[in-house]
Every structure is written in structure tokens, then in C-alpha cells.
Amino acid sequence: MIFFSTLVSALTGQKVKDTTSGFRAVNKDVINYFVDNYPTDYPEVDVLIRLYKRHFRVVEVPVEMQERQGGKSSITPIRSIYYMIKVSLSLIIGAMRTEEEKGGK
Secondary structure, three states: OOHHHHHHHHHOOOOOOOOOOOOOOOHHHHHHHHHHHHOOOHHHHHHHHHHHOOOOOOOOOOOOOOOOOOOOOOHHHHHHHHHHHHHHHHHHHHHHHHHHHHHHO
């Protein structure tokens, strides 16, 4: 979480603490934007950057998470590393595309 908070903060210029909870409340303008622009692969982190880059207002509200009461997490150390690499590359490439689009206009 610290890694993605740092990466998202660097890419958006805004301090972001929780990038992976996926807990979101949005208004109709964001819903309309998401109709055509919602990322399908690992959206939690990508959504934040897309919203910041399109100047939607983003406000973090602390959410208290409870410890798992049963079952087993599907997240293994290997999956965590894979997730970090894949999402990081996706965010960096997306940021580069955004910069290229700005330069091409």
C-alpha cells in the first residue's frame, strides 16, 4: 500500500494514502465518465489516477478495516509481486500516454 500511495502521489501531484481498498462513492458525472472509461484490469489504483487527471474532485475518507474472521487470502507473495509490477507498468505507461496526448494537441 505504501508503494502505490507513493507512486500515485508522484503521478498525480496529490497526497494519496489508500489506493487499494476499492471503496468508492461517486457522483453522476463520475458514473457517466466510468461508462466508457472504467479500467477492467486492477481498477483500484488506476481509477484514482484517471479521476485526478480529469480534474474530478477526490476526497479520502478513512475506512477502518477489520481483520479477516475466516477463510484464506488469495493474495500470495508471488501474486503481490506480480500485481505490483503489472499495475506499476500500467500506470507509468498510462501517464506517458497522457503526456504524449498533451504534447500532440
